[in-house]
Amino acid sequence: MDLLGAVTVFVLSVLVGVEVISKVPATLHTPLMSGANSIHGIVVIGAMLISATADDLVGYLLAFAAVALGAANMVGGYVVTDRMLNMFRARPAGRPGSDEERSS
Amino acid sequence: MTDLDTVIGYVFLGAAVCFVLGLHLMNSPATARRGNLLSAAAMAVAVLATVVLLVDQDTITATGWIVMFLGAAIGSSAGLYAARAVQMTAMPQLVSLFNAAGGGAAALLAVNHIVQAAGSAELAERITVPGALDILIGALTFTGSLVAAGKLQGFVPSQPVVFRGARATNAVLALAGAVGAVWLVVDPGSVTALLLLVAAALVLGLTMVLPIGGADMPVVISLLNAFTGTAVAMAGFVLDQAALIIAGALVGASGGILTKLMADAMNRSIADIVIGGFGTGDSAPTVAAGAAAGVRVVSADDVAIQLAYANKVIIVPGYGLAAAQAQHELGDLAQALEEHGVDVSYAIHPVAGRMPGHMNVLLAEANVPYPLLKDMEEINPEFPQADVALVIGANDVTNPAARRPGNAISGMPILDVDRAKSVVVIKRSMGHGYAGIDNELYTDPKTGMFFSDAKHAMTTLKGAVQTLVA
Numbered sequence: 001m002d003l004l005g006a007v008t009v010f011v012l013s014v015l016v017g018v019e020v021i022s023k024v025p026a027t028l029h030t031p032l033m034s035g036a037n038s039i040h041g042i043v044v045i046g047a048m049l050i051s052a053t054a055d056d057l058v059g060y061l062l063a064f065a066a067v068a069l070g071a072a073n074m075v076g077g078y079v080v081t082d083r084m085l086n087m088f089r090a091r092p093a094g095r096p097g098s099d100e101e102r103s104s
Numbered sequence: 105m106t107d108l109d110t111v112i113g114y115v116f117l118g119a120a121v122c123f124v125l126g127l128h129l130m131n132s133p134a135t136a137r138r139g140n141l142l143s144a145a146a147m148a149v150a151v152l153a154t155v156v157l158l159v160d161q162d163t164i165t166a167t168g169w170i171v172m173f174l175g176a177a178i179g180s181s182a183g184l185y186a187a188r189a190v191q192m193t194a195m196p197q198l199v200s201l202f203n204a205a206g207g208g209a210a211a212l213l214a215v216n217h218i219v220q221a222a223g224s225a226e227l228a229e230r231i232t233v234p235g236a237l238d239i240l241i242g243a244l245t246f247t248g249s250l251v252a253a254g255k256l257q258g259f260v261p262s263q264p265v266v267f268r269g270a271r272a273t274n275a276v277l278a279l280a281g282a283v284g285a286v287w288l289v290v291d292p293g294s295v296t297a298l299l300l301l302v303a304a305a306l307v308l309g310l311t312m313v314l315p316i317g318g319a320d321m322p323v324v325i326s327l328l329n330a331f332t333g334t335a336v337a338m339a340g341f342v343l344d345q346a347a348l349i350i351a352g353a354l355v356g357a358s359g360g361i362l363t364k365l366m367a368d369a370m371n372r373s374i375a376d377i378v379i380g381g382f383g384t385g386d387s388a389p390t391v392a393a394g395a396a397a398g399v400r401v402v403s404a405d406d407v408a409i410q411l412a413y414a415n416k417v418i419i420v421p422g423y424g425l426a427a428a429q430a431q432h433e434l435g436d437l438a439q440a441l442e443e444h445g446v447d448v449s450y451a452i453h454p455v456a457g458r459m460p461g462h463m464n465v466l467l468a469e470a471n472v473p474y475p476l477l478k479d480m481e482e483i484n485p486e487f488p489q490a491d492v493a494l495v496i497g498a499n500d501v502t503n504p505a506a507r508r509p510g511n512a513i514s515g516m517p518i519l520d521v522d523r524a525k526s527v528v529v530i531k532r533s534m535g536h537g538y539a540g541i542d543n544e545l546y547t548d549p550k551t552g553m554f555f556s557d558a559k560h561a562m563t564t565l566k567g568a569v570q571t572l573v574a
Contacts, residue, residue: 043210
Protein backbone atom coordinates (compact mmCIF):
# COMPACT_ATOMS: atom_id res chain seq x y z
CA MET A 1 0.00 0.00 0.00
CA ASP A 2 1.48 3.38 -0.92
CA LEU A 3 1.43 6.26 1.56
CA LEU A 4 -1.41 8.08 -0.18
CA GLY A 5 -3.53 4.92 -0.06
CA ALA A 6 -2.80 4.43 3.64
CA VAL A 7 -3.63 8.05 4.47
CA THR A 8 -6.86 7.76 2.44
CA VAL A 9 -7.87 4.69 4.43
CA PHE A 10 -7.06 6.51 7.69
CA VAL A 11 -9.06 9.64 6.86
CA LEU A 12 -12.11 7.75 5.60
CA SER A 13 -12.05 5.51 8.68
CA VAL A 14 -12.07 8.55 10.96
CA LEU A 15 -15.12 9.86 9.11
CA VAL A 16 -16.89 6.50 9.35
CA GLY A 17 -16.06 6.39 13.07
CA VAL A 18 -17.57 9.81 13.69
CA GLU A 19 -20.67 8.94 11.67
CA VAL A 20 -21.31 5.58 13.37
CA ILE A 21 -20.57 6.75 16.92
CA SER A 22 -22.51 9.98 17.01
CA LYS A 23 -25.77 8.03 16.67
CA VAL A 24 -25.33 5.99 19.87
CA PRO A 25 -27.63 6.99 22.77
CA ALA A 26 -26.04 8.20 26.01
CA THR A 27 -27.24 5.13 27.92
CA LEU A 28 -24.88 2.97 25.88
CA HIS A 29 -21.83 5.20 26.10
CA THR A 30 -20.07 3.16 28.76
CA PRO A 31 -20.42 -0.17 26.89
CA LEU A 32 -19.49 1.71 23.73
CA MET A 33 -16.30 3.04 25.26
CA SER A 34 -15.46 -0.45 26.43
CA GLY A 35 -16.34 -1.91 23.02
CA ALA A 36 -14.18 0.64 21.20
CA ASN A 37 -11.46 -0.16 23.72
CA SER A 38 -11.56 -3.82 22.74
CA ILE A 39 -11.39 -2.96 19.02
CA HIS A 40 -8.01 -1.33 19.46
CA GLY A 41 -6.98 -4.73 20.82
CA ILE A 42 -6.32 -5.41 17.12
CA VAL A 43 -2.85 -4.17 18.02
CA VAL A 44 -2.23 -7.80 19.00
CA ILE A 45 -2.09 -8.64 15.28
CA GLY A 46 0.63 -6.08 14.81
CA ALA A 47 2.45 -7.50 17.82
CA MET A 48 2.23 -11.03 16.32
CA LEU A 49 3.60 -9.83 12.98
CA ILE A 50 6.46 -8.08 14.71
CA SER A 51 7.33 -11.13 16.80
CA ALA A 52 7.86 -13.00 13.51
CA THR A 53 10.83 -10.76 12.72
CA ALA A 54 12.39 -10.85 16.18
CA ASP A 55 15.69 -12.72 16.39
CA ASP A 56 17.50 -11.46 19.47
CA LEU A 57 16.75 -11.25 23.18
CA VAL A 58 15.61 -7.62 23.12
CA GLY A 59 13.35 -8.37 20.17
CA TYR A 60 11.82 -11.41 21.88
CA LEU A 61 11.24 -9.54 25.14
CA LEU A 62 9.60 -6.60 23.37
CA ALA A 63 7.49 -8.93 21.23
CA PHE A 64 6.43 -10.96 24.28
CA ALA A 65 5.35 -7.84 26.19
CA ALA A 66 3.54 -6.42 23.15
CA VAL A 67 1.64 -9.66 22.43
CA ALA A 68 0.72 -10.12 26.11
CA LEU A 69 -0.54 -6.55 26.53
CA GLY A 70 -2.40 -6.63 23.22
CA ALA A 71 -4.05 -9.96 24.02
CA ALA A 72 -5.11 -8.73 27.49
CA ASN A 73 -6.63 -5.64 25.88
CA MET A 74 -8.49 -7.65 23.23
CA VAL A 75 -9.81 -10.59 25.26
CA GLY A 76 -10.53 -8.62 28.43
CA GLY A 77 -12.20 -5.82 26.51
CA TYR A 78 -14.64 -8.05 24.66
CA VAL A 79 -15.50 -10.13 27.72
CA VAL A 80 -16.19 -7.17 29.98
CA THR A 81 -18.25 -5.44 27.27
CA ASP A 82 -20.31 -8.59 26.84
CA ARG A 83 -20.84 -8.82 30.61
CA MET A 84 -22.13 -5.28 30.66
CA LEU A 85 -24.42 -5.69 27.67
CA ASN A 86 -25.75 -8.95 29.00
CA MET A 87 -26.98 -7.05 32.05
CA PHE A 88 -28.88 -4.67 29.83
CA ARG A 89 -30.76 -7.62 28.41
CA ALA A 90 -31.55 -9.29 31.73
CA ARG A 91 -35.31 -9.19 32.25
CA PRO A 92 -36.26 -10.50 35.67
CA ALA A 93 -39.64 -12.19 35.50
CA GLY A 94 -42.57 -10.84 37.45
CA ARG A 95 -41.32 -7.29 37.77
CA PRO A 96 -43.83 -4.65 36.71
CA GLY A 97 -42.92 -2.26 33.95
CA SER A 98 -40.54 -4.62 32.23
CA ASP A 99 -42.25 -4.33 28.87
CA GLU A 100 -40.18 -4.11 25.75
CA GLU A 101 -41.16 -0.58 24.84
CA ARG A 102 -38.40 1.86 24.93
CA SER A 103 -37.08 4.28 22.44
CA SER A 104 -34.08 6.34 23.25
CA MET B 105 2.13 -10.43 -3.09
CA THR B 106 1.14 -14.11 -3.08
CA ASP B 107 -2.42 -15.35 -3.43
CA LEU B 108 -2.55 -16.10 0.27
CA ASP B 109 -1.48 -12.54 1.14
CA THR B 110 -4.34 -11.28 -1.02
CA VAL B 111 -6.87 -13.60 0.60
CA ILE B 112 -5.72 -12.56 4.07
CA GLY B 113 -5.89 -8.93 3.04
CA TYR B 114 -9.56 -9.48 2.18
CA VAL B 115 -10.14 -11.30 5.48
CA PHE B 116 -8.74 -8.26 7.32
CA LEU B 117 -11.00 -6.00 5.27
CA GLY B 118 -14.00 -8.15 6.20
CA ALA B 119 -13.01 -7.93 9.86
CA ALA B 120 -12.79 -4.15 9.61
CA VAL B 121 -16.29 -4.06 8.08
CA CYS B 122 -17.54 -6.17 11.01
CA PHE B 123 -16.00 -3.71 13.51
CA VAL B 124 -17.96 -0.89 11.90
CA LEU B 125 -21.16 -2.96 11.79
CA GLY B 126 -20.59 -4.00 15.40
CA LEU B 127 -20.34 -0.39 16.53
CA HIS B 128 -23.41 0.39 14.45
CA LEU B 129 -25.40 -2.36 16.22
CA MET B 130 -24.48 -0.72 19.53
CA ASN B 131 -26.97 2.00 18.60
CA SER B 132 -29.71 0.19 20.43
CA PRO B 133 -29.79 -1.79 23.68
CA ALA B 134 -31.61 -4.60 21.87
CA THR B 135 -28.84 -5.24 19.33
CA ALA B 136 -25.81 -3.99 21.27
CA ARG B 137 -24.73 -7.40 22.51
CA ARG B 138 -24.93 -8.89 19.02
CA GLY B 139 -22.78 -5.99 17.82
CA ASN B 140 -20.10 -6.74 20.37
CA LEU B 141 -20.14 -10.47 19.56
CA LEU B 142 -19.85 -9.72 15.83
CA SER B 143 -16.88 -7.50 16.55
CA ALA B 144 -15.28 -10.18 18.76
CA ALA B 145 -15.82 -12.89 16.14
CA ALA B 146 -14.24 -10.69 13.48
CA MET B 147 -11.27 -10.15 15.78
CA ALA B 148 -10.89 -13.90 16.34
CA VAL B 149 -10.95 -14.54 12.56
CA ALA B 150 -8.37 -11.80 12.01
CA VAL B 151 -6.06 -13.31 14.64
CA LEU B 152 -6.41 -16.78 13.08
CA ALA B 153 -5.68 -15.33 9.64
CA THR B 154 -2.52 -13.77 11.06
CA VAL B 155 -1.42 -17.16 12.39
CA VAL B 156 -2.01 -18.68 8.95
CA LEU B 157 -0.01 -15.87 7.38
CA LEU B 158 2.89 -16.42 9.79
CA VAL B 159 2.89 -20.17 9.15
CA ASP B 160 2.92 -19.57 5.40
CA GLN B 161 5.72 -16.98 5.54
CA ASP B 162 7.74 -19.39 7.64
CA THR B 163 10.20 -16.70 8.70
CA ILE B 164 9.34 -16.89 12.36
CA THR B 165 11.82 -18.80 14.55
CA ALA B 166 10.80 -21.55 16.97
CA THR B 167 11.62 -19.19 19.83
CA GLY B 168 9.43 -16.61 18.13
CA TRP B 169 6.47 -19.02 18.14
CA ILE B 170 7.01 -19.85 21.79
CA VAL B 171 7.34 -16.21 22.75
CA MET B 172 4.19 -15.35 20.81
CA PHE B 173 2.04 -18.14 22.21
CA LEU B 174 3.29 -17.63 25.75
CA GLY B 175 2.56 -13.92 25.50
CA ALA B 176 -0.89 -14.54 24.02
CA ALA B 177 -1.75 -17.16 26.66
CA ILE B 178 -0.61 -15.05 29.60
CA GLY B 179 -2.17 -11.86 28.28
CA SER B 180 -5.49 -13.51 27.38
CA SER B 181 -5.78 -15.25 30.75
CA ALA B 182 -5.03 -12.06 32.65
CA GLY B 183 -7.56 -10.12 30.58
CA LEU B 184 -10.18 -12.85 30.88
CA TYR B 185 -9.74 -13.15 34.65
CA ALA B 186 -9.90 -9.39 35.21
CA ALA B 187 -12.97 -9.02 32.98
CA ARG B 188 -14.82 -11.83 34.78
CA ALA B 189 -13.84 -10.87 38.32
CA VAL B 190 -14.31 -7.11 38.22
CA GLN B 191 -17.13 -5.47 40.18
CA MET B 192 -19.34 -3.42 37.89
CA THR B 193 -18.63 -0.30 39.94
CA ALA B 194 -14.91 -0.78 39.26
CA MET B 195 -15.48 -1.14 35.52
CA PRO B 196 -14.12 2.30 34.49
CA GLN B 197 -10.78 1.43 36.14
CA LEU B 198 -10.62 -1.83 34.22
CA VAL B 199 -11.33 -0.14 30.90
CA SER B 200 -8.50 2.22 31.77
CA LEU B 201 -6.16 -0.70 32.51
CA PHE B 202 -7.02 -2.40 29.21
CA ASN B 203 -6.42 0.93 27.58
CA ALA B 204 -2.98 1.13 29.18
CA ALA B 205 -2.29 -2.37 27.84
CA GLY B 206 -3.32 -1.38 24.30
CA GLY B 207 -1.29 1.83 24.35
CA GLY B 208 1.72 0.02 25.78
CA ALA B 209 1.49 -2.70 23.12
CA ALA B 210 1.28 -0.12 20.34
CA ALA B 211 4.34 1.72 21.65
CA LEU B 212 6.37 -1.49 22.15
CA LEU B 213 5.52 -2.58 18.64
CA ALA B 214 6.98 0.57 17.12
CA VAL B 215 10.02 0.44 19.41
CA ASN B 216 10.60 -3.16 18.35
CA HIS B 217 10.20 -2.38 14.66
CA ILE B 218 12.57 0.59 14.77
CA VAL B 219 15.19 -1.25 16.87
CA GLN B 220 15.13 -4.25 14.52
CA ALA B 221 15.22 -2.24 11.34
CA ALA B 222 17.72 0.36 12.58
CA GLY B 223 20.74 -1.58 11.29
CA SER B 224 19.50 -1.63 7.73
CA ALA B 225 19.02 1.64 5.88
CA GLU B 226 15.46 0.85 4.86
CA LEU B 227 13.78 3.15 7.41
CA ALA B 228 12.17 5.94 5.43
CA GLU B 229 10.24 8.84 6.94
CA ARG B 230 6.98 7.08 6.14
CA ILE B 231 7.94 4.52 8.78
CA THR B 232 9.76 6.70 11.29
CA VAL B 233 7.27 9.57 11.42
CA PRO B 234 4.24 7.40 12.36
CA GLY B 235 6.61 5.25 14.43
CA ALA B 236 7.73 8.19 16.55
CA LEU B 237 4.13 9.38 16.93
CA ASP B 238 3.07 5.85 17.89
CA ILE B 239 5.75 5.67 20.61
CA LEU B 240 4.95 9.16 21.91
CA ILE B 241 1.17 8.64 22.09
CA GLY B 242 1.33 5.00 23.16
CA ALA B 243 3.81 5.50 26.01
CA LEU B 244 1.99 8.58 27.26
CA THR B 245 -1.30 6.66 27.22
CA PHE B 246 0.30 3.74 29.05
CA THR B 247 1.33 5.69 32.16
CA GLY B 248 -1.58 8.13 31.94
CA SER B 249 -4.14 5.30 31.93
CA LEU B 250 -2.41 3.58 34.84
CA VAL B 251 -2.61 6.78 36.89
CA ALA B 252 -6.26 7.29 35.91
CA ALA B 253 -7.11 3.73 36.98
CA GLY B 254 -5.14 4.21 40.20
CA LYS B 255 -7.05 7.38 40.97
CA LEU B 256 -10.42 5.70 40.51
CA GLN B 257 -9.34 2.68 42.55
CA GLY B 258 -7.88 4.90 45.30
CA PHE B 259 -4.25 3.79 44.94
CA VAL B 260 -3.38 7.31 43.83
CA PRO B 261 -4.93 10.33 45.60
CA SER B 262 -7.97 11.40 43.60
CA GLN B 263 -7.36 15.03 44.54
CA PRO B 264 -5.44 16.95 41.94
CA VAL B 265 -1.74 16.54 42.67
CA VAL B 266 -0.36 19.97 41.92
CA PHE B 267 3.17 21.13 42.55
CA ARG B 268 4.93 24.37 41.79
CA GLY B 269 5.99 24.61 38.20
CA ALA B 270 3.85 21.64 37.14
CA ARG B 271 2.84 23.31 33.90
CA ALA B 272 6.41 24.31 33.13
CA THR B 273 7.45 20.70 33.78
CA ASN B 274 4.80 19.45 31.37
CA ALA B 275 5.92 21.93 28.75
CA VAL B 276 9.55 20.84 29.15
CA LEU B 277 8.55 17.15 28.94
CA ALA B 278 6.42 17.76 25.86
CA LEU B 279 9.34 19.59 24.28
CA ALA B 280 11.72 16.75 25.20
CA GLY B 281 9.28 14.29 23.64
CA ALA B 282 9.07 16.37 20.47
CA VAL B 283 12.86 16.67 20.28
CA GLY B 284 13.23 12.92 20.78
CA ALA B 285 10.64 12.26 18.07
CA VAL B 286 12.28 14.56 15.51
CA TRP B 287 15.72 13.22 16.39
CA LEU B 288 14.49 9.68 15.87
CA VAL B 289 13.03 10.58 12.48
CA VAL B 290 16.30 12.17 11.39
CA ASP B 291 18.49 9.41 12.83
CA PRO B 292 16.46 6.18 13.25
CA GLY B 293 19.55 4.31 14.52
CA SER B 294 20.02 6.53 17.57
CA VAL B 295 19.31 4.64 20.78
CA THR B 296 19.63 7.89 22.75
CA ALA B 297 16.84 9.47 20.70
CA LEU B 298 14.62 6.45 21.23
CA LEU B 299 15.24 6.41 24.99
CA LEU B 300 14.67 10.15 25.26
CA LEU B 301 11.37 9.84 23.40
CA VAL B 302 10.16 6.87 25.48
CA ALA B 303 11.21 8.39 28.81
CA ALA B 304 9.72 11.82 28.07
CA ALA B 305 6.41 10.28 26.93
CA LEU B 306 6.16 7.97 29.97
CA VAL B 307 6.79 10.79 32.45
CA LEU B 308 4.51 13.16 30.54
CA GLY B 309 1.67 10.65 30.91
CA LEU B 310 2.15 10.74 34.69
CA THR B 311 2.45 14.49 35.07
CA MET B 312 -0.46 15.12 32.70
CA VAL B 313 -2.99 12.99 34.58
CA LEU B 314 -1.81 13.50 38.20
CA PRO B 315 -3.06 17.12 38.43
CA ILE B 316 -6.56 16.16 37.26
CA GLY B 317 -9.27 15.53 39.86
CA GLY B 318 -10.94 12.14 40.28
CA ALA B 319 -14.29 13.49 39.08
CA ASP B 320 -12.81 14.26 35.68
CA MET B 321 -11.22 10.82 35.29
CA PRO B 322 -13.99 9.41 33.03
CA VAL B 323 -13.35 12.16 30.50
CA VAL B 324 -9.62 11.53 30.77
CA ILE B 325 -10.04 7.78 30.28
CA SER B 326 -12.18 8.40 27.23
CA LEU B 327 -9.58 10.81 25.87
CA LEU B 328 -6.80 8.27 26.47
CA ASN B 329 -8.95 5.65 24.75
CA ALA B 330 -8.98 7.89 21.69
CA PHE B 331 -5.20 8.29 22.05
CA THR B 332 -4.68 4.53 22.01
CA GLY B 333 -6.81 4.26 18.89
CA THR B 334 -4.62 6.86 17.21
CA ALA B 335 -1.45 5.08 18.36
CA VAL B 336 -2.76 1.80 16.91
CA ALA B 337 -3.54 3.54 13.61
CA MET B 338 0.06 4.85 13.59
CA ALA B 339 1.25 1.29 14.24
CA GLY B 340 -0.77 0.34 11.16
CA PHE B 341 1.25 2.85 9.12
CA VAL B 342 4.50 1.45 10.52
CA LEU B 343 3.58 -2.15 9.65
CA ASP B 344 1.66 -1.21 6.50
CA GLN B 345 -1.42 -3.01 7.78
CA ALA B 346 -4.73 -1.50 6.67
CA ALA B 347 -6.67 -3.43 9.34
CA LEU B 348 -4.78 -1.65 12.13
CA ILE B 349 -5.19 1.72 10.43
CA ILE B 350 -8.94 1.25 10.04
CA ALA B 351 -9.60 -0.08 13.55
CA GLY B 352 -7.32 2.49 15.17
CA ALA B 353 -8.87 5.40 13.29
CA LEU B 354 -12.37 4.15 14.16
CA VAL B 355 -11.52 4.09 17.87
CA GLY B 356 -9.68 7.40 17.67
CA ALA B 357 -12.75 9.05 16.16
CA SER B 358 -15.23 7.37 18.51
CA GLY B 359 -13.15 8.18 21.58
CA GLY B 360 -12.90 11.78 20.48
CA ILE B 361 -16.66 12.14 20.02
CA LEU B 362 -17.41 10.38 23.29
CA THR B 363 -14.93 12.59 25.16
CA LYS B 364 -16.60 15.68 23.78
CA LEU B 365 -20.08 14.39 24.70
CA MET B 366 -18.96 13.67 28.28
CA ALA B 367 -17.25 17.02 28.70
CA ASP B 368 -20.34 18.80 27.31
CA ALA B 369 -22.63 17.00 29.75
CA MET B 370 -20.43 18.14 32.63
CA ASN B 371 -20.25 21.67 31.24
CA ARG B 372 -16.47 21.48 31.03
CA SER B 373 -14.17 21.99 28.12
CA ILE B 374 -11.65 19.27 27.34
CA ALA B 375 -8.89 21.89 27.46
CA ASP B 376 -9.90 22.91 31.02
CA ILE B 377 -9.79 19.32 32.16
CA VAL B 378 -6.43 18.53 30.60
CA ILE B 379 -4.85 21.73 31.89
CA GLY B 380 -6.19 20.53 35.20
CA GLY B 381 -5.93 21.64 38.79
CA PHE B 382 -9.69 22.17 38.95
CA GLY B 383 -12.20 19.73 40.37
CA THR B 384 -11.30 18.32 43.74
CA GLY B 385 -12.60 14.90 42.89
CA ASP B 386 -15.03 13.18 45.19
CA SER B 387 -16.76 15.35 47.75
CA ALA B 388 -15.16 14.75 51.11
CA PRO B 389 -17.46 14.59 54.14
CA THR B 390 -15.77 17.50 55.87
CA VAL B 391 -18.86 19.48 56.89
CA ALA B 392 -20.75 18.11 59.88
CA ALA B 393 -24.12 16.57 59.08
CA GLY B 394 -26.99 19.02 59.31
CA ALA B 395 -24.69 21.89 60.19
CA ALA B 396 -25.88 24.26 57.49
CA ALA B 397 -28.61 26.74 58.29
CA GLY B 398 -32.03 26.39 56.68
CA VAL B 399 -31.77 22.67 56.12
CA ARG B 400 -34.61 20.40 57.15
CA VAL B 401 -33.31 17.07 58.43
CA VAL B 402 -35.66 14.10 58.19
CA SER B 403 -35.53 10.61 59.71
CA ALA B 404 -35.83 7.26 57.98
CA ASP B 405 -39.43 6.86 59.19
CA ASP B 406 -40.43 10.26 57.79
CA VAL B 407 -38.99 9.32 54.44
CA ALA B 408 -40.60 5.86 54.48
CA ILE B 409 -44.04 7.39 55.13
CA GLN B 410 -43.56 9.92 52.32
CA LEU B 411 -42.48 7.17 49.92
CA ALA B 412 -45.12 4.61 50.86
CA TYR B 413 -48.04 7.03 50.50
CA ALA B 414 -46.84 8.59 47.27
CA ASN B 415 -48.41 7.79 43.90
CA LYS B 416 -45.34 8.60 41.89
CA VAL B 417 -41.73 8.50 43.02
CA ILE B 418 -38.80 9.50 40.83
CA ILE B 419 -35.43 8.18 41.98
CA VAL B 420 -32.36 10.24 41.09
CA PRO B 421 -29.27 8.06 41.56
CA GLY B 422 -25.85 9.71 41.54
CA TYR B 423 -22.22 8.97 42.11
CA GLY B 424 -22.79 8.50 45.87
CA LEU B 425 -24.94 5.46 45.10
CA ALA B 426 -22.23 3.94 42.93
CA ALA B 427 -19.50 4.72 45.46
CA ALA B 428 -21.47 3.03 48.26
CA GLN B 429 -22.25 0.08 45.91
CA ALA B 430 -25.87 0.47 47.00
CA GLN B 431 -27.50 -0.33 43.64
CA HIS B 432 -28.81 -3.73 44.81
CA GLU B 433 -30.32 -2.22 47.97
CA LEU B 434 -31.90 0.53 45.86
CA GLY B 435 -33.41 -2.13 43.58
CA ASP B 436 -34.88 -3.88 46.63
CA LEU B 437 -36.36 -0.64 48.01
CA ALA B 438 -37.89 0.21 44.62
CA GLN B 439 -39.37 -3.29 44.40
CA ALA B 440 -40.92 -2.94 47.86
CA LEU B 441 -42.50 0.35 46.77
CA GLU B 442 -43.74 -1.09 43.46
CA GLU B 443 -45.36 -3.99 45.26
CA HIS B 444 -47.18 -1.39 47.33
CA GLY B 445 -48.53 0.17 44.11
CA VAL B 446 -46.20 3.15 43.90
CA ASP B 447 -45.19 4.22 40.40
CA VAL B 448 -41.38 4.24 40.51
CA SER B 449 -39.08 5.49 37.79
CA TYR B 450 -35.43 6.48 37.63
CA ALA B 451 -34.06 9.77 36.33
CA ILE B 452 -30.65 9.19 34.79
CA HIS B 453 -28.49 12.21 34.19
CA PRO B 454 -26.16 11.70 31.20
CA VAL B 455 -23.10 11.67 33.48
CA ALA B 456 -24.62 9.91 36.50
CA GLY B 457 -22.13 7.49 38.02
CA ARG B 458 -18.61 7.54 36.70
CA MET B 459 -19.19 7.74 32.98
CA PRO B 460 -22.09 8.36 30.62
CA GLY B 461 -24.31 5.32 30.83
CA HIS B 462 -22.45 3.90 33.82
CA MET B 463 -25.50 4.27 36.08
CA ASN B 464 -27.58 2.29 33.59
CA VAL B 465 -25.08 -0.55 33.83
CA LEU B 466 -25.08 -0.46 37.64
CA LEU B 467 -28.87 -0.47 37.86
CA ALA B 468 -29.11 -3.16 35.19
CA GLU B 469 -26.78 -5.24 37.34
CA ALA B 470 -29.21 -4.75 40.25
CA ASN B 471 -31.99 -6.15 38.01
CA VAL B 472 -33.79 -2.85 37.53
CA PRO B 473 -35.71 -3.19 34.24
CA TYR B 474 -34.25 -0.67 31.85
CA PRO B 475 -37.59 0.71 30.58
CA LEU B 476 -37.86 2.31 34.05
CA LEU B 477 -34.63 4.21 33.47
CA LYS B 478 -35.51 7.54 31.89
CA ASP B 479 -33.13 9.93 30.17
CA MET B 480 -32.98 13.51 31.34
CA GLU B 481 -35.05 14.91 28.44
CA GLU B 482 -37.67 12.24 28.95
CA ILE B 483 -38.07 12.52 32.72
CA ASN B 484 -37.78 16.29 33.26
CA PRO B 485 -41.43 17.03 32.25
CA GLU B 486 -42.56 14.34 34.73
CA PHE B 487 -41.08 15.93 37.87
CA PRO B 488 -44.06 18.27 38.52
CA GLN B 489 -46.32 15.17 38.76
CA ALA B 490 -43.98 13.36 41.14
CA ASP B 491 -44.98 13.29 44.81
CA VAL B 492 -41.43 12.54 45.91
CA ALA B 493 -38.13 12.95 44.14
CA LEU B 494 -35.62 10.74 45.95
CA VAL B 495 -32.08 11.98 45.31
CA ILE B 496 -29.41 9.47 46.27
CA GLY B 497 -25.85 10.74 46.31
CA ALA B 498 -26.33 13.12 43.39
CA ASN B 499 -25.32 16.73 43.83
CA ASP B 500 -24.38 19.14 41.06
CA VAL B 501 -26.71 17.58 38.48
CA THR B 502 -29.69 18.60 40.66
CA ASN B 503 -28.58 22.15 41.54
CA PRO B 504 -31.13 24.72 40.30
CA ALA B 505 -28.31 27.30 40.27
CA ALA B 506 -27.33 25.86 36.89
CA ARG B 507 -30.30 27.70 35.34
CA ARG B 508 -28.82 31.06 36.34
CA PRO B 509 -25.75 32.57 34.75
CA GLY B 510 -22.69 33.49 36.76
CA ASN B 511 -21.61 30.38 38.67
CA ALA B 512 -19.46 27.30 38.20
CA ILE B 513 -22.25 25.14 36.80
CA SER B 514 -24.21 27.72 34.78
CA GLY B 515 -25.65 26.18 31.68
CA MET B 516 -25.02 22.59 32.74
CA PRO B 517 -28.04 20.44 31.90
CA ILE B 518 -29.72 19.42 35.18
CA LEU B 519 -32.59 17.25 36.35
CA ASP B 520 -35.58 19.39 37.39
CA VAL B 521 -35.75 17.79 40.83
CA ASP B 522 -36.85 21.05 42.49
CA ARG B 523 -40.11 20.93 40.47
CA ALA B 524 -41.31 17.79 42.24
CA LYS B 525 -43.94 18.20 44.97
CA SER B 526 -41.41 17.18 47.60
CA VAL B 527 -37.77 16.19 47.60
CA VAL B 528 -35.75 13.83 49.78
CA VAL B 529 -31.97 13.98 49.50
CA ILE B 530 -29.89 11.10 50.81
CA LYS B 531 -26.31 12.19 51.28
CA ARG B 532 -23.48 11.60 53.70
CA SER B 533 -22.99 15.27 54.50
CA MET B 534 -23.51 18.79 53.21
CA GLY B 535 -20.22 18.41 51.34
CA HIS B 536 -19.90 19.90 47.89
CA GLY B 537 -19.91 18.13 44.57
CA TYR B 538 -16.94 18.55 42.29
CA ALA B 539 -18.11 21.99 41.19
CA GLY B 540 -17.44 23.10 44.78
CA ILE B 541 -20.59 25.22 45.24
CA ASP B 542 -23.61 25.04 47.58
CA ASN B 543 -26.62 23.18 46.24
CA GLU B 544 -29.67 25.42 46.52
CA LEU B 545 -31.90 22.37 46.37
CA TYR B 546 -30.86 21.41 49.91
CA THR B 547 -32.17 24.64 51.45
CA ASP B 548 -35.46 24.53 49.53
CA PRO B 549 -38.32 24.36 52.11
CA LYS B 550 -39.82 21.28 50.43
CA THR B 551 -36.55 19.37 50.62
CA GLY B 552 -35.83 16.95 53.46
CA MET B 553 -32.22 15.92 54.03
CA PHE B 554 -31.54 12.38 55.18
CA PHE B 555 -27.88 12.17 56.16
CA SER B 556 -26.59 8.66 55.68
CA ASP B 557 -24.40 6.44 53.61
CA ALA B 558 -26.44 5.35 50.58
CA LYS B 559 -26.22 1.63 51.27
CA HIS B 560 -27.25 1.97 54.92
CA ALA B 561 -30.03 4.38 53.96
CA MET B 562 -31.49 1.99 51.36
CA THR B 563 -31.54 -0.93 53.80
CA THR B 564 -33.12 1.18 56.58
CA LEU B 565 -35.73 2.68 54.26
CA LYS B 566 -36.69 -0.68 52.82
CA GLY B 567 -37.20 -2.03 56.36
CA ALA B 568 -39.25 1.01 57.35
CA VAL B 569 -41.41 0.82 54.20
CA GLN B 570 -42.08 -2.87 54.71
CA THR B 571 -43.08 -2.30 58.35
CA LEU B 572 -45.47 0.45 57.24
CA VAL B 573 -47.22 -1.52 54.54
CA ALA B 574 -47.33 -4.82 56.40
